[in-house]
Amino acid sequence: MRPTTKDLAVAAGVSLATVDRVLNGRPGVKQHTIEKVSEAIRKIGFERNISAANLAKQKTYTFLFLFPETGDEFLDELIFKIREVSQAFTADMISADVRRIDASDPHKVANCLAGLGNDEVDGVAVMAPETPPVRDAMNRLTERGIRAVSFLSGRPQNSDTDYVGIDNHAAGATSAHLMGRFIGPKKGSILVVTETMQARDSIERRLGFDAVMNRDYPDLHPLPSLETYGHQERTQLVVANAFSNNSDIVGAYVLSAEARTPVEAIIGMPGASDVVCIAHERTPFTESALKANQLDAIIAQNPGHLVRSAIRILRARCDSREPLASQEKIRIEILLKDNL
Amino acid sequence: MRPTTKDLAVAAGVSLATVDRVLNGRPGVKQHTIEKVSEAIRKIGFERNISAANLAKQKTYTFLFLFPETGDEFLDELIFKIREVSQAFTADMISADVRRIDASDPHKVANCLAGLGNDEVDGVAVMAPETPPVRDAMNRLTERGIRAVSFLSGRPQNSDTDYVGIDNHAAGATSAHLMGRFIGPKKGSILVVTETMQARDSIERRLGFDAVMNRDYPDLHPLPSLETYGHQERTQLVVANAFSNNSDIVGAYVLSAEARTPVEAIIGMPGASDVVCIAHERTPFTESALKANQLDAIIAQNPGHLVRSAIRILRARCDSREPLASQEKIRIEILLKDNL
DNA sequence: CAAATTTTGAGGTACGTACCTCAAAAAGAG
DNA sequence: CTCTTTTTGAGGTACGTACCTCAAAATTTG
DSSP states (O other), rough: OOHHHHHHHHHTTTTTHHHHHHTOOOOOOOOHHHHHHHHEEEEEHHHOHHHHHHHTTTTTTHHHHHHHHSOOOHHHHHHHHHHHHHHHHHGEEEEEEEEETTTTTTHHHHHHHHTTTTTTTTTEOOOSSHHHHHHHHHHHHTTTTTTEEEEESSOOOOOOOEEEEEHHHHHHHHHHHHHHHTTTTTOOEEEEEOOTSSHHHHHHHHHHHHHHHHOOTTEEEEEEOEEEEHHHHHHHHHHHOOOOOOEEEEEHHHHSSSHHHHHHHHHHEEEEEEEOOOESSHHHHHHHHHHSSSSEEEEEOOOHHHHHHHHHHHHHHHHTTTOOHHHHSOOEEOOOOOGO | OOOOOHHHHHHHSHHHHHHHHHTTTSSSOHHHHHHHHHHHHHHTTTOOOOOHHHHTTTTOOEEEOOOOESSSSHHHHHHHHHHHHHHHHGGGGGEEEEEEEOTOOOOHHHHHHTTOOOTSSSSSEEOOOOOOOHHHHHHHHHTTTTTTEEEESSSTTOOOOOOEEEHHHHHHHHHHHHHHHHHTOOOEEEEESOTTTTTTHHHHHHHHHHHHHHHOOOOEEOOEEETTOOHHHHHHHHHHHHHHHHHEEEEEEEEOOOOOHHHHHHTSSSSSGGGGGEEEEHHHHHHHHEEEEEESEEEEOHHHHHHHHHHHHHHHHHHHHOHHHHSSSSOOEEOGGOOO
């Protein structure tokens, strides 16, 4: 049988009250006694029964996903998953909600984070560009005892904040590898399109992509990144320009999660059916484009895993546990028609 | 606040004792009362606090993984993961163990299953070929209240037993797709190697592989499956024979989890560096072969996910809950050098 | 050495559920 | 209508932990 606090008290030669004081960091215990208890914990392998503790504390975990106001189908899918996962986690006394704010304004994000009360929320998953105000606000949250993770975007480099999402450099490298192999012996240029190169994920994907292209596929020339800014007409224009300026386009890589507009522009170009086209994230659109052979592969991260991972990490941090790293590494999925 | 049994009693207009009788299926309650309580459950959205219930019941989940005695590196990895995951799940009062038996003898497997006591084990994940004795033994286990899932091999087709593992038909199809694209415009034969075609997973992978090859890549001809029976000399022989009988081999697909022997035989053949080679499962060997460009892709299933999924499904079944299907579908991972 | 202070122990209640007993109420049988 | 049986209620204890109070013991201070 698993040892309880009672067993621990006996093993440490102290009373239950003292064990309680030590376990919950209450004052008025001699250093020597603390050590006696700590040693007994190791000796008998005591592990606090978190369920029982949460029951006694009436603890419920409340987590918040802070998402941008504007978003693509992938964001919708994430929000749907949060509701689904939240449902499934009620048994674990966890509830998760979504709040959407204008992520383009770092101060709004920071203000929102600053306005969160300790009684209101136990942890936040923030999806917003990494800017000093946001980083500061997240650090201040942590100081106040509210856990924070970076969700998909904006992993602070030199911070110890947890990050939930794929390794974007590796994702770009994987795209390049796949594209190089799919294109085969042909030579030519590669179109690279994104919503904005301001976003950290786009930058990293591009770097990974270029690294592999340069190293392994010298016959392929990635063109400078085209930015769509999310506007359909602009996308149409820059893609058409790129095709008319480069008659040798053999591949297209859409960096951003918003794939629909760029992909539709690309497949509308003459001769586009011979262009190997790779995009990110599984959405109703990318899925049907893959089935219709308009896309050759999708580089994806599983929305359900992302959401669950964020919640597991936040919960672990709330319990002062270390998350299981091997479980929380989000895999880069390669989707083809046959493994959708 | 989440409604408790007390709230439920008030809402149903009955006493706590009656609520308890209904919730735990104890006898001596009028049908009409049961319905009153059930309706109140729906009305106030009552959900049993499983942590509290398990605490009261002193319930701990004990799960067993039944694995073959002989196995490859992938099996070792699985066993390692079971220990790791078991550790992480102690907080949830779950413990998982491994028992290894001679899986080639269905009766030994069946006997082992039959010998499991209800007090000893709550659920079993069985990795053994699907044979009538095993299927029967699993059904009888279920009847005795011990949950069972098929792990990787031997999903009974017409049974409602849960299955943990990838869709092997889709995995074969994915391999074919990838191989077709990687080989490009060349024509030729494809070597297909496996430990044994007796195994259901090999059969299904082969079917999926052939389906896509026939449909999409008419210039590629998959050869009849070579069986190694796990013997190194035999492998060497059949592979060498295949190469000397077929001068146009452009691809090789290793179906089975044991990839080392076949892959080593293949890369030892003259001209093998031009052969696109795809194998299953990530192991130290396949990983290094991928990095060394000896393998072009690995089709994998994540051992950690497999183990966790099996445990989550068993736990859900023990609690008479439905597992979350979208979480438990094991994804077919495509591993390239860049997303290892 | 006594007084003040710190440290420890003993005991309680609570969380939400399970499971038990015993008595009271309701329903059915004759 | 009485007697038997079924159904229900009231109350208790327990699980492992948290958190509280009060007194006793140990230690430090003057």
